[in-house]
Amino acid sequence: MRSxxxxxxxxxxxxxxxxxxxxxxxxxxxxxxGLSILSAAVISITNLTSAGQAxxxxxxxxxxxxxxxxxxxxxxxxxxxxxxISLSQKTDGSFTLGKRLAAAxxxxxxxxxxxxxxxxxxxxxxxxxxISVSFLGWTAGTIIGASAGQLxxxxxxxxxxxxxxxxxxxxxxxxxxxxxxxxxVTVIAAGISLIFRYLITVVSGGFAVIISAAAAAALGALxxxxxxxxxxxEEVPQS
Amino acid sequence: MKTALYIAxxxxxxxxxxxxxxxxxxxxxxxxxxxxxxxxxxxxVLAAMTVPAIFYSTGSVVTAAVGTAAAVVLAYFNMPLIVVALAAAAAAFAAGxxV
Numbered sequence: 362m363r364s365x366x367x368x369x370x371x372x373x374x375x376x377x378x379x380x381x382x383x384x385x386x387x388x389x390x391x392x393x394x395g396l397s398i399l400s401a402a403v404i405s406i407t408n409l410t411s412a413g414q415a416x417x418x419x420x421x422x423x424x425x426x427x428x429x430x431x432x433x434x435x436x437x438x439x440x441x442x443x444x445x446i447s448l449s450q451k452t453d454g455s456f457t458l459g460k461r462l463a464a465a466x467x468x469x470x471x472x473x474x475x476x477x478x479x480x481x482x483x484x485x486x487x488x489x490x491x492i493s494v495s496f497l498g499w500t501a502g503t504i505i506g507a508s509a510g511q512l513x514x515x516x517x518x519x520x521x522x523x524x525x526x527x528x529x530x531x532x533x534x535x536x537x538x539x540x541x542x543x544x545x546v547t548v549i550a551a552g553i554s555l556i557f558r559y560l561i562t563v564v565s566g567g568f569a570v571i572i573s574a575a576a577a578a579a580l581g582a583l584x585x586x587x588x589x590x591x592x593x594x595e596e597v598p599q600s
Numbered sequence: 601m602k603t604a605l606y607i608a609x610x611x612x613x614x615x616x617x618x619x620x621x622x623x624x625x626x627x628x629x630x631x632x633x634x635x636x637x638x639x640x641x642x643x644x645v646l647a648a649m650t651v652p653a654i655f656y657s658t659g660s661v662v663t664a665a666v667g668t669a670a671a672v673v674l675a676y677f678n679m680p681l682i683v684v685a686l687a688a689a690a691a692a693f694a695a696g697x698x699v
Binding site: 386404408436439441446526528529537575 | 603605606607609610611613614615617618619620621622623625632633634635636637638639640641642643644645646647648649650651652653654657658659660663664667668671672674675676678679680681682683684685686687688689690692693696697
């Protein structure tokens with residue numbers, strides 16, 4: 362299914378371009394936090410995720426424990442479990458166990474969004490196409506950013522440190538504007554995070570993020586139970 | 601060597617979170633609390649990671665605040681992720697020329 366692979370690759374191009382600039386910021390952040398270019402690249406190659414990697418680098422540079430690292434990655438990336446469950450119901454017969462194990466690596470927010478918007482069932486070769494191109498963008502951006510940290514003027518790399526956070530704001534603000542529930546959850550999470558930063562400073566950064574996020578999401582789930590049917594999409598049968 | 605250990609833990613947890621549900625589960629989550637919690641968790645995580653860390657991301661609270669303001673305004677008007685992200689950096693850089 363060469364054509365499915367090529368189709369996946371073409372769908373991966375806009376994702377890769379977006380990843381390029383964000384992972385550029387990650388590369389700079391990683392080197393600034395004291396990691397080598399190689400470490401930054403290996404993190405991007407093995408993780409393929411933005412928020413988890415940024416949190417991971419913060420824990421490494423703060424000398425956090427491995428337990429803190431594992432729990433932080435679990436909480437930050439738990440959304441992928443939901444996406445994986447959703448995507449697993451959209452796969453076609455070409456997905457053997459081995460192919461599932463391979464394609465699972467590439468379940469990111471953007472790849473999930475594009476793949477789940479496809480009509481009909483997903484073929485493994487399509488997933489490989491979209492993942493491989495996105496992966497190249499993510500890895501290349503990281504290496505360029507990590508290396509450029511030494512070439513570009515400090516004023517520029519300092520400013521680039523905000524790129525990843527700017528993207529996070531771009532993810533949370535539009536839905537927070539539309540939904541009072543999302544707005545409440547984000548404000549509560551940010552509020553608890555501020556308390557940990559300035560008042561209860563004995564809690565390390567990774568745990569502070571976990572506790573803030575879990576508490577805010579739990580409160581949100583109690584106060585505003587989400588309409589879980591809303592993410593279901595009509596599936597167009599394909600022969 | 602410690603860094604390699606950190607990265608191994610990061611990569612393993614991140615992969616398993618994706619792979620286990622993708623290979624094992626095929627049922628939809630029934631609990632309304634759990635599915636609501638999972639729906640809100642990305643927003644909560646990103647908010648907690650961003651505030652207040654964003655203000656320390658450029659080495660100067662002033663330039664970071666200017667970058668943050670630019671990002672908030674553009675995100676409010678639904679600009680694409682990349683536009684918001686790069687504009688935040690551009691605004692922080694521009695502010696740095698005056699600080």
